[in-house]
Amino acid sequence: MDIHEYTIVNEHAGDRLDKTLSVLNQEWSRTQIQSMMKSGLVLVNGNAVKTNYKGSEGDLVTVEIPEPEELNIQAEEMDLEIFYEDSDVLVVNKPKGMVVHPAPGHLTGTLVNGLMAHCKDLSGINGVLRPGIVHRIDKDTSGLLMVAKNDLAHESLVSQLVAKTVTRRYKALVHGNISHDQGTVDAPIGRDKQERQSMTVTRENSRDAVTHFKVLERFKEYTYIECQLETGRTHQIRVHMKYIGYPLAGDPKYGPRKTLSIGGQALHAGILGFVHPRSGEYLEFEAPLPEYFSKLLTQIDK
Structure with missing residues (x-):
C-alpha cells in the first residue's frame, strides 16, 4: 500500500477536496480521486469523507493507493522497424497510431507488446507495464524512441534526459x-x-x-x-x-x-542522439518522414 499525506493550507481551505488533491498531485484526475473517496481510500483526520467534502486549514489528508494489479502483458509478434540494437540499447521507429506502452483497459497492440516478442531482455525499472521504456512519444506522433535492455542502460539514458544532453x-x-x-x-x-x-x-x-x-x-x-x-x-x-x-x-x-x-x-x-551507456560513444539516428507526411x-x- 502506497500512502500519501497532505496538510491543507490556507490557500486551499474551503475548496473541494477532490479539486485540491488533483492540484497537489497531477497524476490523479478528479474522477480518480472521487472514486478513491467512495472506496474509503481518502481519509481526513483519520475519517472517510464524502466526495463533496471541502477542506479546512490544518486538515490532515491521507490517501492510500493499493498495490497495482499484476497485469499479464503478452508478447505480440510485430513488424518493428529497428534502427539500432545491441545488448544494452535498442532504437525503434514507432509508427503513427501506435501506443507506446500498455495501460489498464489497453493491454494489447502497443510498442511494448511488440518489444517483448522481439527481445526478452528489457530493463525492469519502469515495472510490468513499461519495461525498457525510457521516454515516450504520443500515440499519433511517429518517430524514434530509445529503449533500455538492462537497468544500467536505463539509468544512464534517464540521466542524459535529465541533463538535457539527448538530441531530440x-x-x-x-x-x-x-x-x-x-x-x-x-x-x-x-x-x-x-x-x-x-x-x-x-x-x-x-x-x-x-x-x-x-x-x-x-x-x-x-x-x-x-x-x-x-x-x-x-x-x-x-x-x-x-x-x-x-x-x-x-x-x-x-x-x-x-x-x-x-x-x-x-x-x-526524426532525429535521436545519445551517448551509449557502456561504450561512451555518441550515437545519432535519423528516421525519414512517414509516407503520409511526405x-x-x-x-x-x-
Whole structure:
C-alpha cells in the first residue's frame, strides 16, 4: 500500500477536496480521486469523507493507493522497424497510431507488446507495464524512441534526459505562416485545470519547458518546421506551438476546430542522439518522414 499525506493550507481551505488533491498531485484526475473517496481510500483526520467534502486549514489528508494489479502483458509478434540494437540499447521507429506502452483497459497492440516478442531482455525499472521504456512519444506522433535492455542502460539514458544532453529533433506542420526563421518558446507547462486530460502553459503546478524551432518551408496557410526539445514535457511541442499561435495541423486536442483530417497531429520524431551507456560513444539516428507526411507536403498549397 502506497500512502500519501497532505496538510491543507490556507490557500486551499474551503475548496473541494477532490479539486485540491488533483492540484497537489497531477497524476490523479478528479474522477480518480472521487472514486478513491467512495472506496474509503481518502481519509481526513483519520475519517472517510464524502466526495463533496471541502477542506479546512490544518486538515490532515491521507490517501492510500493499493498495490497495482499484476497485469499479464503478452508478447505480440510485430513488424518493428529497428534502427539500432545491441545488448544494452535498442532504437525503434514507432509508427503513427501506435501506443507506446500498455495501460489498464489497453493491454494489447502497443510498442511494448511488440518489444517483448522481439527481445526478452528489457530493463525492469519502469515495472510490468513499461519495461525498457525510457521516454515516450504520443500515440499519433511517429518517430524514434530509445529503449533500455538492462537497468544500467536505463539509468544512464534517464540521466542524459535529465541533463538535457539527448538530441531530440522533430518535424512538424503547423497552421499559419511563421514570419521569423527561428525562435525559442520558454514557457512552463502543467495540467489544464479546466481539462484534466490536457496540458497548458501555466505558472501553477508546472515544470519548466523549452522548445527551439526553425522554419524549413513556408506554405500558403501552413509552415513546415523543425523543433528541438530542451526538456521533455507531456505534449510539449503541441502545447508550445498552440501557445505562440501556430498549432499543429491535424491535432485533435490542441489544434483549431477546422484542421486537416490526417488521423492526428503532423509530428515526427526524426532525429535521436545519445551517448551509449557502456561504450561512451555518441550515437545519432535519423528516421525519414512517414509516407503520409511526405505526401502532405506535396499536396498543400504553396
